Amino acid sequence: MGGYTLIENAPLANRNTLRVAARAKLLAEFRDASRLPELLDFPAIRNSRLLVLGEGSNVLFTGDFDGTVLVMATRGxxxxxxxxxxxxxxxxxxxxxxxxxxxxxxxxxxxxxxxxxxxxxxxxxxxxxxxxxxxxxxxxxxxxxxxxxxxxxxxxxxxxxxxxxxxxxxxxxxxxxxxxxxxxxxxRSRPLRTDYAGINEQLARMGVDKPAPFHVAEAVVHLRMSKLPDPAVIGNAGSFFKNPIVDAALAEQLKRDHPGLAVWPQADGRCKVSAAWLIEAAGFKGMREGDAGISQRHALVLVNHGKASGPELWALAQRVIAGVQEKFGVRLEPEPLVIGASA
Structure with missing residues (x-):
């Protein structure tokens, strides 16, 4: 069909980077966005739930999707x-x-x-x-x-x-x-941001003292590859937990009690704190329950070691959220969209 392809009872395991087995009642892959109104007016789709999916790198399916998944494959x-x-x-x-x-x-x-x-x-x-x-x-x-x-x-x-x-x-x-x-x-030109999370140190290791944007990009690639697991090697959705933003008073108290905690003041007077530090300090880094786990390389990353189901991965994420809240009084939030569960 010109502009899009329709698949019924579509498997989604290869369309999400956590590699969770799930299915969609209908999947529509678009190559021409101008055909979108036509498809959305189909009786079978008009009143169904819709989910727009890119590469599936920011989603956790905890069950099948009883609706239409739209995959944008447009280029230009x-x-x-x-x-x-x-x-x-x-x-x-x-x-x-x-x-x-x-x-x-x-x-x-x-x-x-x-x-x-x-x-x-x-x-x-x-x-x-x-x-x-x-x-x-x-x-x-x-x-x-x-x-x-x-x-x-x-x-x-x-x-x-x-x-x-x-x-x-x-x-x-x-x-x-x-x-x-x-x-x-x-x-074409702007001040570079190199003072965050080891970029300057990586540039120094690269022998770069007058960096251009492509040098910063190379440094970030080195840092990401050294810290974050590759979804092509092990199922994951990148950082699963957001860095929480808390009141300044709580951030100050946490910093006093835990000098190693990274804290970043925000424009509104609140503070962003490191979720990775909180998760590791709560003892969850590297934890594994069946095939569901927290990466040994980075505490923010929820990983699928093989055949973990969506509910198993979400149960572990909830355990991490509860454990961090109990220990530090800070509630973490998931970064990906959680389909089929209340986040």
Missing amino acids: VQVESDGDSARIAVAAGERWDDFVRWTLGQGYAGLENLILIPGTVGAAPIQNIGAYGCEVAEFIESVEAWDTREHCVVTLDHAACAFAYRDSLFKHEPGRYIVTAVRFVLP
Whole structure:
């Protein structure tokens, strides 16, 4: 069928990086976003639950999905440049890491700290992906989406997207917007962010004293590969737990009691604290229950050692959340979307 492919009772184990066995009542893979309204008007789909899936790198299925999974496989990059910067419109189905590497190859700055993050471009604004002191929201001018409530294409500017730490409008109105494209503004030159999580130390090991964006990207690749397990080797969804943001008084108390805890002051007066430190200090790093486990390499990463089910992985995640809250009085939240369970 032109523009999209439909699959009934579709297996999802190869469409999520945790490799959880699950099925969707119907799966629609799109190559042409303009056909989206037509498909969504099908009687079998019109009143069904919808789930938009990119590479499945930010989702945990705790059961089958009794609805329609939409997979955006659209491609395309359009550039408008004025010399010092560029406005770049990118189709939702483009792979995020491929796009970041393309921007570096074209001489644009800004996304170097976000290299090697799995997923698609369309997924990036939904949870405002971030790493190594940088968030994608800083470079997003607007997001194009299909509004399932108003039944039309909308362009949401930066302010309308309501970006916050690992958050956006799209998470507060789940299912309403289907992202079809993202427009970025990237400069040719900007101050580099190298003072976060060992980047400067890695640059020194590389012998780089005057780094360019591609040097920072290389340093981040080294750091990510040394700390985070490869989903191609062992099932995982990257960082499973968000760094919690707590009141300044609690952060101060935690820092007094635990000098090794990393604390980052926020603009609103609160503080972000290291979830990885809390999880490791609570004794969960490297824990394994059957095939469900917490990575020995990084305490934020929930891993599937083989055939762990979604409920088994979620049960372990809940045990970690309860253990950290009991020990430190801080409640962790999952970063991925948990399908079929109350988070």
